Amino acid sequence: MTAPYADLANIASHTKHIIVTAQHMDGIDPGRGMGAVLPESIYQAGARAVFLNHAERPLQLAELVQSIEKAQDLGIKTIVCANSLEEARSIALLKPDILLCEPTELIGTGKTSDESYVQKTNSAIKEIDPNIFILQAAGISTPEDVYHTLQMGADGTGCTSGITEADSPAKMLEEMIEAVNRIYKEREEK
Amino acid sequence: MTAPYADLANIASHTKHIIVTAQHMDGIDPGRGMGAVLPESIYQAGARAVFLNHAERPLQLAELVQSIEKAQDLGIKTIVCANSLEEARSIALLKPDILLCEPTELIGTGKTSDESYVQKTNSAIKEIDPNIFILQAAGISTPEDVYHTLQMGADGTGCTSGITEADSPAKMLEEMIEAVNRIYKEREEK
Amino acid sequence: MTAPYADLANIASHTKHIIVTAQHMDGIDPGRGMGAVLPESIYQAGARAVFLNHAERPLQLAELVQSIEKAQDLGIKTIVCANSLEEARSIALLKPDILLCEPTELIGTGKTSDESYVQKTNSAIKEIDPNIFILQAAGISTPEDVYHTLQMGADGTGCTSGITEADSPAKMLEEMIEAVNRIYKEREEK
Amino acid sequence: MTAPYADLANIASHTKHIIVTAQHMDGIDPGRGMGAVLPESIYQAGARAVFLNHAERPLQLAELVQSIEKAQDLGIKTIVCANSLEEARSIALLKPDILLCEPTELIGTGKTSDESYVQKTNSAIKEIDPNIFILQAAGISTPEDVYHTLQMGADGTGCTSGITEADSPAKMLEEMIEAVNRIYKEREEK
Numbered sequence: 001m002t003a004p005y006a007d008l009a010n011i012a013s014h015t016k017h018i019i020v021t022a023q024h025m026d027g028i029d030p031g032r033g034m035g036a037v038l039p040e041s042i043y044q045a046g047a048r049a050v051f052l053n054h055a056e057r058p059l060q061l062a063e064l065v066q067s068i069e070k071a072q073d074l075g076i077k078t079i080v081c082a083n084s085l086e087e088a089r090s091i092a093l094l095k096p097d098i099l100l101c102e103p104t105e106l107i108g109t110g111k112t113s114d115e116s117y118v119q120k121t122n123s124a125i126k127e128i129d130p131n132i133f134i135l136q137a138a139g140i141s142t143p144e145d146v147y148h149t150l151q152m153g154a155d156g157t158g159c160t161s162g163i164t165e166a167d168s169p170a171k172m173l174e175e176m177i178e179a180v181n182r183i184y185k186e187r188e189e190k
Numbered sequence: 191m192t193a194p195y196a197d198l199a200n201i202a203s204h205t206k207h208i209i210v211t212a213q214h215m216d217g218i219d220p221g222r223g224m225g226a227v228l229p230e231s232i233y234q235a236g237a238r239a240v241f242l243n244h245a246e247r248p249l250q251l252a253e254l255v256q257s258i259e260k261a262q263d264l265g266i267k268t269i270v271c272a273n274s275l276e277e278a279r280s281i282a283l284l285k286p287d288i289l290l291c292e293p294t295e296l297i298g299t300g301k302t303s304d305e306s307y308v309q310k311t312n313s314a315i316k317e318i319d320p321n322i323f324i325l326q327a328a329g330i331s332t333p334e335d336v337y338h339t340l341q342m343g344a345d346g347t348g349c350t351s352g353i354t355e356a357d358s359p360a361k362m363l364e365e366m367i368e369a370v371n372r373i374y375k376e377r378e379e380k
Numbered sequence: 381m382t383a384p385y386a387d388l389a390n391i392a393s394h395t396k397h398i399i400v401t402a403q404h405m406d407g408i409d410p411g412r413g414m415g416a417v418l419p420e421s422i423y424q425a426g427a428r429a430v431f432l433n434h435a436e437r438p439l440q441l442a443e444l445v446q447s448i449e450k451a452q453d454l455g456i457k458t459i460v461c462a463n464s465l466e467e468a469r470s471i472a473l474l475k476p477d478i479l480l481c482e483p484t485e486l487i488g489t490g491k492t493s494d495e496s497y498v499q500k501t502n503s504a505i506k507e508i509d510p511n512i513f514i515l516q517a518a519g520i521s522t523p524e525d526v527y528h529t530l531q532m533g534a535d536g537t538g539c540t541s542g543i544t545e546a547d548s549p550a551k552m553l554e555e556m557i558e559a560v561n562r563i564y565k566e567r568e569e570k
Numbered sequence: 571m572t573a574p575y576a577d578l579a580n581i582a583s584h585t586k587h588i589i590v591t592a593q594h595m596d597g598i599d600p601g602r603g604m605g606a607v608l609p610e611s612i613y614q615a616g617a618r619a620v621f622l623n624h625a626e627r628p629l630q631l632a633e634l635v636q637s638i639e640k641a642q643d644l645g646i647k648t649i650v651c652a653n654s655l656e657e658a659r660s661i662a663l664l665k666p667d668i669l670l671c672e673p674t675e676l677i678g679t680g681k682t683s684d685e686s687y688v689q690k691t692n693s694a695i696k697e698i699d700p701n702i703f704i705l706q707a708a709g710i711s712t713p714e715d716v717y718h719t720l721q722m723g724a725d726g727t728g729c730t731s732g733i734t735e736a737d738s739p740a741k742m743l744e745e746m747i748e749a750v751n752r753i754y755k756e757r758e759e760k
Contacts, residue, residue: 002224004231005195006212022196024225034192035214035247041194053631057225060628062674065656086635090660104632243441250438252484255466276445280470294442382604384611385575386592402576404605414572415594415627421574437605 002051005037012046021049021079024057027066039070049077053091055104061090068094079135088121092128099125099132100158106138110162112145113138115152122153143172146179156180192241195227202236211239211269214247217256229260239267243281245294251280258284269325278311282318289315289322290348296328300352302335303328305342312343333362336369346370382431385417392426401429401459404437407446419450429457433471435484441470448474459515468501472508479505479512480538486518490542492525493518495532502533523555530563572621575607582616591619591649594627597636609640619647623661625674631660638664649705658691662698669695669702670728676708680732682715683708685722692723713745720753 002021003011012020026036042050052067053059059067064080071078080096082088083104091099101121103113118136125132136154140146141162149157159176166172192211193201202210216226232240242257243249249257254270261268270286272278273294281289291311293303308326315322326344330336331352339347349366356362382401383391392400406416422430432447433439439447444460451458460476462468463484471479481501483493498516505512516534520526521542529537539556546552572591573581582590596606612620622637623629629637634650641648650666652658653674661669671691673683688706695702706724710716711732719727729746736742 004228006198006228006231006235006237008196009199010235033246034241034244038194038196041196045196045200047196051224054224056223058630058632061623061631061634061657061660062625062628062653064631065654065660069656083632084635086639086664087631090631090635090663093660093663094656245442248440248442251433251441251444251467251470252435252438252463254441255464255470259466273442274445276449276474277441280441280445280473283470283473284466384608386578386608386611386615386617388576389579390615413626414621414624418574418576421576425576425580427576431604434604436603 005042005045008042008047009045019049019077020046021051022047022076023051024054025050025052025067025071025076027063027068027070029070039067039074039076043074043076047076049079049097051079051081051100052096053081055081055083055102064091065094068096082121085117085120085124089124089128092125092132095129095132097133098135098156100135100137101125102137102158109139110141111139112149118149118152118154140176143175143179146176147183150180150183195232195235198232198237199235209239209267210235210237211241212237212266213241214244215240215242215257215261215266217253217258217260219260229257229264229266233264233266237266239269239287241269241271241290242286243271245271245273245292254281255284258286272311275307275310275314279314279318282315282322285319285322287323288325288346290325290327291315292327292348299329300331301329302339308339308342308344330366333365333369336366337373340370340373385422385425388422388427389425399429399457400426401431402427402456403431404434405430405432405447405451405456407443407448407450409450419447419454419456423454423456427456429459429477431459431461431480432476433461435461435463435482444471445474448476462501465497465500465504469504469508472505472512475509475512477513478515478536480515480517481505482517482538489519490521491519492529498529498532498534520556523552523559526556526559527563530560536560575612575615578612578617579615589619589647590616591621592617592646593621594624595620595622595637595641595646597633597638597640599640609637609644609646613644613646617646619649619667621649621651621670622666623651625651625653625672634661635664638666652691655687655690655694659694659698662695662702665699666702668705668726670705670707671695672707672728679709680711681709682719688719688722688724710746713742713749716746716749717753720750726750 001018002023008020022042024037025039025042028036030040050071053064068078077097079098079100080091081100081102082091088101113136122134125134133155135156135158136149137158140157140159146157163169163172191208192213198210212232214227215229215232218226220230240261243254258268267287269288269290270281271290271292272281278291303326312324315324323345325346325348326339327348330347330349336347353359353362381398382403388400402422404417405419405422408416430451433444448458457477459478459480460471461480461482462471468481493516502514505514513535515536515538516529517538520537520539526537543549543552571588572593578590592612594607595609595612598606600610620641623634638648647667649668649670650661651670651672652661658671683706692704695704703725705726705728706719707728710727710729716727733739733742
């Protein structure tokens, strides 16, 4: 669960089971960096994961390399976003914990990535590094979207507007979690 | 006193007399903006002032206008940084609460702005808007620097490395505050 | 008339009456700056005017100050873009030759700025510096738009898609120029 | 040979043997993009190669992917800069024509990359794609630097200040070219 930087500590103090996640951090050490997001500060606040390179906060390649290194030093899991297949492959080489494939043009649209995009990015990433956990995320708005996306081979999915704009966000979230559980159970049975 | 975003709430809960200050915020409303610094989040965390346009986090003019407007809506005081005389004048028109004049090339050097820069920026700003509180900040490292800078007409000054790298930061801070008190007393006596 | 940097020299060598205009330049001197737009290079190519701070190439305030200074040193006229009234006022203090008022949300829409925006920005700019030439530009698509905008007090207007997407771009351009001539004649007669 | 955008056409018209090279381009198509560097414009001006991701003009990963694709479409060779080993590997996956390894902290210092950096980046890149031409570039200032760098396995090297600040730039350039010829001859003889 991601939250604004200033809310991280409050959320971390009220939850036990959620991995509190920052929306970005800069790959810097304490010192200069007025206005930057200091990795040590989000760690102290309780964040144990961080998004990097989201379409709304894209990073230069050198910045991305530094942020991933810094996160590994501190024990913060990295969720790195990729738009195209080419980006996904380049990012996979940088050993993120989680790679989130999300065609920029579909974010917030309610349209999911097509099967060909999902399969190509999945297999390209696994070929480079089978240990990376893959999320396929764009346009997820129903439990069926979740089920279908995981069925295509993703390890997980993501969802913001599909939950926050549902009639009952809590119910939607529960049903989506059930869809994930169903898939993982089916996989074990195979 | 400024602090990383994730530390604001903790500091605010442990102090009564300090105006907790964020190092930057984006002029956005809740909604889109993954990784941005949401004004509502720093306000809820207890921040009542914000730096904008620091040399390490410079803003586009349109962004600066939006951030100042948003701060005014929320009741957050703005401390806007200017490098050159031209910048100081342009920013004065935007009605910040505090205008911090700090030649970029002097930050962290221990060299203070020269008298001519201080006087020119002071009078240019006061001419445009006499209600703006003026800080003159670059290279302050001793209580004498503080006294001298205020004597030249500034309403206040700023200091980071001069305090954090002093033999006794607490003692240095106290002596700097005394220097400010001395000047304000002298002004009243006139 | 603006053109890509690499086309400036060719256009300048084929025209006598058009002021060849670059779409941006960086306020730097020869030396470091790989990939930047060197002011001396566009001047040598024949550019005698430059756009700055267009909504598609917004500048930090410090960059804008430097680019305007550099343009004045070289004898390049500056056309600086403003979105909001606040931006227009701040920019007017920086003494651009031309100030282009263009609400960002209307660019390319075919909708012109409303009368209130045009009048407020015109009078705010003239109050700060009556020598600045004012263009009002968003959404101009017909000769009538040109006539109406100048009638509201602008010194000129701008147009891109309205011309390039007209059935006959050359005819549209001629009719727009006639609309400008008509207004200037009417002004003289008063 | 790189040059400012506005000088490309002039240089291209005066030379036959040099591959005229732009210092950057944006991965865009004709249309929107005021102030951007339009790929079609530098191609028409005669550029047949382009630097991308130089330390003075770093690119977001998504931008880099788009610029490389666009260059391939137009027939412009790409010279993509990498700082760290991690960057070099990620970039190698994107199939640039030339990969320029240059630790950012050494640019313009006259200090060359150390042997370990050169060998590690060379072998990492060749492992991913043996067809990429590798330049090792930081701090080259003498013909001996050129010879030594190529001896360590680079396909070429780069040099700016070492030539422009030599007593006789033309003589320095000739001697550096001789050093390259010497190495290539020695390689053939093996």
